[in-house]
Amino acid sequence: MKTSQLVNTFGKFHYSTALKQYVKVTRIESWLGWIFSFSFGCVFLGLPSIWHMIFISFAFLFATASVFVLNQFFDREDDKENVIKSDLLVASGKMAPRTALVFSFSLIAFCLVLVISADVNLIPLFLIYLAFWTAYSAPPFRLKAVPIVDFIISGIGAGLLPFLIGASISRPLTNNLLLVILLSAIPLILAHCSGHILQALGDYEADRKAGIQTFVVKYGRKKGAVLMGLLSLATGVFPFIYAGFGLLSLSYIPLFFIPLSFCIPIARRYINVLGDPTTENVVTLHKAVRKYGILIMFVVGIYVLAGKILAF
Template sequence: MFELIRYVLAKAVVMILKIMNFKAYLKMLRIRNWLGYFLIATLGYAIFTKLDASISETIFFYVLIFLYLGFSFSINNCFDIREDLFKKKKSNPVAMGEIKQNESIIFSLLLALLGIFLSLSHGLNVFYFFSVLIFLSFSYSSPPLRLKSKPFFDLISHGLFFGSLLFLFPSIFFSKNIELLHALIVVSIFYFSLILELRNHIEDYESDKKAGIRTAVYVLGLNASKKVTYLLSLLFPFSLLPIFYTINKHIIFSLFLVITAIFYLAFYSKKSYRILDIYSNISYFLIILGVLL
């Protein structure tokens, strides 16, 4: 039965893309914006499986990640029309009039349903967890909840569905136990996701304000939000410190201290969030090395 449903859904997606504007639907996925979230999922994959998963399971896992990220960005495009018009954001084909809103919603839901049915074939635990991810992502972007327009719920929900839970998904998919180290990484990723969301809201402040979107940054005020984000960024290394202490590898810990010192020197002088991004990527890569070595 489920095989038939998956087949029908897959055929429906193919037919829709053939009939309608393929390039516009490809733009709906916003693949260029996936990198950070793809890396979070890959961080979880590397740490939980220790790169020892079968090729077939790995491919299946990343198919679900593809469908999840595609749905998340696509459904966001469906309901960000007004603010994206203010921003003149060409990456949203719905706002640009390349796709009708009802068609974009159907396309997004097809991605979600295909992912949900595929997840069911990998067991109930994967099905339940993946469904929660889809629900949170949907609730963040779409009415009636639209958590992205509810101050502080926007930060919390984003920290979960595009942060901590995305990292934990491989533990469910590959049936791995969650240990202290994993819990510490969850806290760190959630923390970093809060910073990313604040940065996004600061960047979108004017367009969100014109569109009447009340985010956490809107409530705090632009200047206060910038100060909070800067302070949280300065404190970010402290969310990593317990992780490296738990890994307990002298060389890895020493490298972490060195790059942290470089981060503080560079970030304090330049005040560029690009430096924070580079620092976080190197730090999480060191965590993978610490687990694998």
């Protein structure tokens, strides 16, 4: 093989490796629930214009990716002591902190350019979204270290705000629509609060060692596991409350029974955590939630989308 061909091959390999690193540092697998909240919002008030939705969807993806990269920048020292997160690119030293910071700011810039190009009226919502999560991770606020506030922030930031941004694509939001959206987003908020506590259960030992006062660190794993279960239960109960008050069409009720079978393996592992909240049991529960949670979101998403298209 000629020298020029070797250089060209090496260049392509290096570019491919670097690209994979940039994708990996965004930790897309950790925010699939955020994408679900956003996607649900997109079709909540009707099907939006396809191009409008594409532009804003990419803007949302860039914004959320920037948040996760920025979080790794600020948490890099704590993550080194975390069994679950020590292999993250920034914590492990595979990506320089400065590179991660520049990448995060670049994603924010791309996000804002897309929003301005598609719908400048959404700029305030995106700025609130970005500011919200920056305050969660970055000093001096560092809201992730404030007990109770930590999981409430996560519920609003991962449940309500993505849903609100998605809903804003279809039509301008009036006061009446905002009230409807807030009420409709309660199950999403509760689900993300529960998910945050699950994450905090896994981070318990590292957070306690680093002095990060999350709800779980302050009140203990046992109480954290109990609260997580109550929030998850409330998530499933709320839609039936809506139906009882006539706020939800009865045609959607089967939607909440279809994915029930996927909840059984999660419930089994949750019982193990409740009885013995060790890191091993928490990690097992976390894997089950991620595996079956994706299936639940897929089933629910297909049902809701079919309902909007077929108008049932």
